[in-house]
Amino acid sequence: MREGRTVGLSNHVVLITADGQRRHVADSAAPIRDARGDVQGAVLVFRDVTEAYLMRKALADSEQHFRSLANAGLALIWTADARGDRDYFNEPWLAFTGQPFEAQRGDGWLQGMHPEDRLAWRAAFEAAARVQGDYRVEYRLRHADGDYRWVLEQARPRRDSDGLFIGYVGHCLDVTHEKAADAEIERLAYHDALTGLPNRVLFRDRLEQALAHVHRSGRHGAVLFLDLDQFKRINDVYGHSLGDVVLVEMAQRLRGLLREGDTVARLGGDEFVVLLGDLAGEAETAAAQAMNVAEKVRASIEQPVWHEGLSLMLATSIGVRLLSRDVEDIDDVMRTADMAMYRAKAEGRNRVAFFEAAMQASLLHRYELEQDLRAALRLGQFELWVQAQFEGGAKMNGAEALVRWRHPVRGLVSPAEFIPIAEETGLIVPLGAWVLRSACEAIRALQGAGRSLRISVNVSARQFLEHDFIAQVREILEQSGADPSRLTLELTESVLIDSFDVVAGRMRELHALGIRFSLDDFGTGYSSLAYLKRLPLSELKIDRSFVRDVPADPEDAALVEGIIAVAHLLHLDVVAEGVETPEQQQFLRAAGCGSFQGFLLHRPQPIDDWLKDVFG
Ligand SMILES: Nc1nc2c(ncn2[C@@H]2O[C@@H]3COP(=O)(O)O[C@H]4[C@@H](O)[C@H](n5cnc6c(=O)[nH]c(N)nc65)O[C@@H]4COP(=O)(O)O[C@H]3[C@H]2O)c(=O)[nH]1
Incomplete structure (x- = not known):
């Protein structure tokens, strides 16, 4: 004031009115100067700011309310601006990731996402952002303990009070357990409980994919249909538990023989099938390749199974069916591979037989006779x-x-x-x-x-x-x-x-x-x-x-x-x-x-x- 400036004195003066109400008053003072400019006095102005005060307080209370809501649950909540840069993470998020806000703001948080999941996440986000729509996506996010956890992220557009798009608000839930349970359910539905190999359902699915690949690429594939000779006898003589041991051993041998992309499945009983993908484009070479694998399989099964001092001898009859462009029907593939297997059996067991066109004719003949x-x-x-x-x-x-x-x-x-x-x-x-x-x-x-x-x-x-x-x-x-x-x-x-x-x-x-x-x-x-x-x-x-x-x-x-x-x-x-x-x-x-x-x-x-x- 002495320097001649107008000053606010206090916003927090509370005055009690004559009728007993509490009013919030803001005051300010301005100097009164004479002609020479010297300060002669002051004008004091009192304004009743009760409404503005209450509004500001309500806003602060509301913010506190939502902040504690955001921090209360297990959801990892965030917001992002219109460019997708994240500008807020709730406390559970920060606790989950163990990283400070500063390190994660913008796109810093992406460092915590599993590199293999980034492409899928970005695709989901960008597709939604183009139309300012919702999205949900699963990815692995690194936990403070260093391990990745699966999270489900759901996000929706965020708008200002005028309804303008200003970015996204989203939350993530830890679904690691659900994912594991889903994986287990899937494993049970598509795998054989005894050997852990894919079952018939999964095999048919893979066969369908393999056939599609054959049609696209012009390369060949092959199905090997195997049946263990003498298995029934082992089961009858030594009991089912030893039978189970034999099946598990056979499954392991088969798995050990084949390449990553091949599928071995157990169809039930002592029947196994092998699917070979990506064989040569030329039929004869492909047949030779399939024969080669079949022969390896046959030789491996022939090795005795040792169990608690017993040496059990098995053999297998294998039917081979090539997959080529002219094959359409997977039932037909299974049936003809099975037929070839029967021929291998009929020809004296412990051998490999190919399905041939002539067999098709005899199949038809047989079907009619039946x-x-x-x-x-x-x-x-x-x-x-x-x-x-x-x-x-x-x-x-x-x-x-x-x-x-x-x-x-x-x-x-x-x-x-x-x-x-x-x-x-x-x-x-x-x-x-x-x-x-x-x-x-x-x-x-x-x-x-x-x-x-x-x-x-x-x-x-x-x-x-x-x-x-x-x-x-x-x-x-x-x-x-x-x-x-x-x-x-x-x-x-x-x-x-x-x-x-x-x-x-x-x-x-x-x-x-x-x-x-x-x-x-x-x-x-x-x-x-x-x-x-x-x-x-x-x-x-x-x-x-x-x-x-x-x-x-x-x-x-x-x-x-x-x-x-x-x-x-x-x-x-x-x-x-x-x-x-x-x-x-x-x-x-x-x-x-x-x-x-x-x-x-x-x-x-x-x-x-x-x-x-x-x-x-
Ligand atoms: N479950 C069942 N199976 C049946 C029945 N009828 C026939 N079979 C089966 O069919 C086989 C062939 O019978 P087949 O053609 O009459 O053929 C007969 C007979 O006609 C034939 N045969 C007899 N003598 C001679 C001969 O001197 N030379 C030749 N090449 N064949 C002969 O040898 C076969 C002798 O019979 P199997 O060795 O027993 O062989 C029989 C038998 O295993 C039936 O009612 N039930």
Whole structure:
């Protein structure tokens, strides 16, 4: 004032008015000067600023209110200006990142984002910013402890009180746990629990991608379909827990053999598939590459599995299907790879087979047969034929029942062709029952005529293992009135392989009824004396394939003699099958074989014709 300036004295003078109200008063003073400019006095001005004071206080309170709201929760809150530079982080953000505000303002905070996520974040932000819209994006943000955490960031445009766009406000939530849970759920849904390998669902997905890549790039891919030979046996003999050990070991070996981009999956049971991507553009080279891998896989599986002093031997049959531009359908790929695998099995197991176009044709043929076969029983297209068996010289002692299918277009279809299909489709069960019933009716007719001839009936594995097979046989015997001791059931060695104890138990039960058992195809499989001894067998049949080349082939001759010696040792009858020449019969008789069956003696004929002949 002495210097002649106007000054504000105080904003905080509170005056009480006459009616008792509190008013906030701002005062100021200005000097009064005389003509010479000397200060003569002062003008004091008092203004009532109560309204402005209250407004400012409300604003400060409101700011405090929102600040504590922003800092209260777990959300990491920030704001950014119109250019995207961040100008505010709440306390949880600063605590989470452990970095001071100054280091993070602007785009400093981006230093804390995982470098791999920056591109995706920027894309989300810029796309939203162009239209001043919302966005949400997940990224990894470095925590104060140095580890990255997954956060979900959600942001929306920020506007001033006039509604003008001034930037963004957003928040992040730590979703690390949710991410881990999602990953676990995904892992469970798309992976096999035992081996941790991708499952069928994931495999199909990858196959689809691989096929798309093949179409785009013109390069090849391949699917290897594997099935472990003998796995079922290990499971049956040693139990499931050892079976599991084997599967896990196989999974590890497969994974170890393949490249990063390849997929190994377990489809279930002992079936695995391998997907090879990015093979050569030229088909032959690609096939060679696939073959190479398949062969490596085969060789690796062949190595014994050591477990607690046991050494388990496995092998695998592998079907290979190339993926090329002309392949469209993934079901077709799976089916044809599977077919090739079956061919590998049929060709002797522990091998690799390729799917070929010719197989496609046979697939079609088979498919049609399968369709027709389903209707055949209903339409009465099956016929029962028999082939007589002879004891010693020429004394007929029975016959083998052989089923025939008279197809309306194809004519007579060989059982060698349709029995395997009937087995796979389960049709063998009603078909086998039909054959058994027809054979028992023939036995009954023979009994009635006083002829004590036997009839042998082939029983396939699937049929024999059907849960109510024994009940079925009993019922048929009862209904037909056939003498059980005239009935021989022929089993092949393959029935024994899979479930020896079950089969042996059933055989004993049926044998107790008086039924005889014959082991067909003896010598072609795995039969060992040790387990032949444990079965209630009456007869061994020498397979046609051994009879064919005797006596000329010394190896087969020795084999046949061996089989006959085994049979004698076990007190079993021996029947030689497929005897076509007198030399064969002579040789067999000299070796000690008692009964004969073959074109030399009798060609199969319809059962009614045969019965007529027998009854004379
Ligand atoms: N080259 C030659 N072949 C001869 C000679 N003698 C007999 N055969 C044929 O050899 C097969 C003998 O039957 P399998 O080994 O039990 O082999 C049978 C049997 O495993 C199966 N099968 C036939 N009928 C039935 C059936 O009712 N049920 C089941 N589950 N399988 C059957 O189909 C196979 C083939 O039967 P088929 O075609 O009837 O063929 C019959 C018979 O016709 C010969 O001297 N030379």
